[in-house]
Amino acid sequence: MTFGRDDTIFALSSGAAPSGVAVIRLSGKGVRFGLETLIGDVPPPRLAALRTLRAPDSGEILDRGLVLFFAAPASFTGEDVAELQVHGGRAVIASILKTLASLPGYRHAEAGEFTRRAFENGRADLTEIEGLADLVAAETEMQRRLAIRQAEGGLRRLYEDWRRRLIRARALVEAGLDFVDEEDVPADVMAPAWREAAEVAGEMAGHLDDQHFGERVRDGFEVVLLGPPNAGKSSLLNALVRREAAIVTAEPGTTRDLIEVSLDLAGHAVTLVDTAGLRETESVVEREGIARARRRAGAADLVLGLSDNDSWSETIPEGAPVLRVRTKLDLVDSDSKRISDRTDHLADIALSARTGEGMDGLIRAIGEALDLARPMPTALITRARQRDGISQALSHLRELEREADRAIEVKAELLRSAADALGRVTGKVDVEDLLDVIFAEFCIGK
Numbered sequence: 113m114t115f116g117r118d119d120t121i122f123a124l125s126s127g128a129a130p131s132g133v134a135v136i137r138l139s140g141k142g143v144r145f146g147l148e149t150l151i152g153d154v155p156p157p158r159l160a161a162l163r164t165l166r167a168p169d170s171g172e173i174l175d176r177g178l179v180l181f182f183a184a185p186a187s188f189t190g191e192d193v194a195e196l197q198v199h200g201g202r203a204v205i206a207s208i209l210k211t212l213a214s215l216p217g218y219r220h221a222e223a224g225e226f227t228r229r230a231f232e233n234g235r236a237d238l239t240e241i242e243g244l245a246d247l248v249a250a251e252t253e254m255q256r257r258l259a260i261r262q263a264e265g266g267l268r269r270l271y272e273d274w275r276r277r278l279i280r281a282r283a284l285v286e287a288g289l290d291f292v293d294e295e296d297v298p299a300d301v302m303a304p305a306w307r308e309a310a311e312v313a314g315e316m317a318g319h320l321d322d323q324h325f326g327e328r329v330r331d332g333f334e335v336v337l338l339g340p341p342n343a344g345k346s347s348l349l350n351a352l353v354r355r356e357a358a359i360v361t362a363e364p365g366t367t368r369d370l371i372e373v374s375l376d377l378a379g380h381a382v383t384l385v386d387t388a389g390l391r392e393t394e395s396v397v398e399r400e401g402i403a404r405a406r407r408r409a410g411a412a413d414l415v416l417g418l419s420d421n422d423s424w425s426e427t428i429p430e431g432a433p434v435l436r437v438r439t440k441l442d443l444v445d446s447d448s449k450r451i452s453d454r455t456d457h458l459a460d461i462a463l464s465a466r467t468g469e470g471m472d473g474l475i476r477a478i479g480e481a482l483d484l485a486r487p488m489p490t491a492l493i494t495r496a497r498q499r500d501g502i503s504q505a506l507s508h509l510r511e512l513e514r515e516a517d518r519a520i521e522v523k524a525e526l527l528r529s530a531a532d533a534l535g536r537v538t539g540k541v542d543v544e545d546l547l548d549v550i551f552a553e554f555c556i557g558k
Contacts, residue, residue: 117232120146121221122212124205125558131200133177136208139226142217143192147181149215150174150196157183165196167211174211175204189226190233226558231539238539239267242495246330248558253379254329258492266491267498268538270319274312274505275534281305282527289520302520306512309527313509316502319493326492327499328413332374332381333482336409339418341389344439344465348418349373349386351465352475370404378475380482385412414481422458435481438462441469501537505530 120140126133138146147154149168155161158180165174177198187193198204212218227244230236236244243262250256284305337345353373371386385408388401409415415432420440438459461477463470493499508530512523535541 117229118217120215120218121225121229122146122209122218123221123226124209125195125226126200129200129202129205134198134200134205136196136198136205136212137221137226138194138196138212139187139189139191139221139229140217141192142215143181143194146212146215146218147179147194150211151179155179155181157181157186160197165198165208165211167207168215174207175199185233185235188235189229190235191229223555224558237265237268237272239271239498239537240265242498243267246494248555252376252381255381258326258329258494261490261492262494267493270491271502271534271538274316275531275538275540277308277312278527278531278534281308282524282531285520285524285527289524305527309509309512309530312530313506313513316506316509319491320499320502320506322493324493324499326494327496329381329492330494332383333413334383334385334408334411335377335414335416335478336385336387336405336412337416337418338387338405338409339390339439343389343418343420345386345389345418346371347465348416348437348439348463349384351468351471352377352384370401370408378479380479382478414478416478419459433481435460435474435477437474440464440466442467498537501533505533508533 118141120138120142122136122138124134125137126135144154150165151163152166153163155163160178160180162176163179164176166172167174175198177196180195180197182188182193184190184192196208198208209220213220227236227241231238231241240263243259243264243266246255247259247263250259282305285302288302288305337349339345349371353375373384373386375382375384377384387405387408390402390405409432412432415434416437417434418437418439420438420443422438436459438461441462442464461470461474463474465471493502508526512526512530515523515526532541
């Protein structure tokens, strides 16, 4: 990306036309000039003003709409910002954008440029910006909640607190080195520094020991359906996604490869995987499908072990989290069903994909099994970049603990390296090579 910092940028920030209302955003030192040119004045900051927009050369009316002005630095980008809320017709939008492009020093914004200016002007750090990108992309309620917490600074506050404490610890160490002969510097000035570093290391270790929960919420959980042929796996998949995603027949072995469907399941992003039925077979293709099913189940966040006869001995992979699901409840007659109600103690849930009986209970059970009912922590790692940065910082602090007898200068350098690793996560230190990658996630106008 190439960004001109002195340019005034503009873009359509709302959805594609036509729409009821379109929002055109402006940012830069020329915003006041642009408003005076189009509407004849600059409205009071943060007050919506109804104005007529006119072409500067002819005075022709372009549209009539609401104009908001946000004076620097109290704006999203930290610069003067304006929003034009106009009618969302294609011709209206095109005429206003063409007029703005004709103004001196104005140009169309590139993808992510508004947000990048916010970062460069100190209005947000990289973790908040990544949270904002996740908020724009959120498709489920859990993703929205996680993104909101990050966009509001949950990670930033935690990481900046750690960095501040490590910088203070390093300052104590250097004070001990430089001023050890001064009367007002205690002889044990370095002891609190090592304690502080050890406390931060412990907090980092706990932060990393999260079973990648934030990434799983952001990227989606994987739920694998496992069971013998004709146990109702494909029928259950179709019932959950509410369409014919998998072929359902009375012939065993219909599904031979993995069928994956992504869906919002009770507010959570889930990839549902249908698999080949588990059985002994001479078919090379079917055996490979069964092998794939077992491998996928072993790496899943949750396995739904399906059975239509209360037997799960072949459907439970070792070590995998499992919900035992009794299927085809609609085929059980009333007398047998009463018996089943008394003896079906091995099943976690019983249901019928055909009638829908028990489906709501299954969805609730899936949510609980994925541990989504627990209160969400304020600060959760959501990206590999964040996890790598914290891991590097912790590695430096662990080395500091292991090398207790090393020279003080070396230990001070380890403290500096740990603080710098944290700074790279938030964008305080040496992240120029990351910026294009991060801001490329944003659309034009954001």
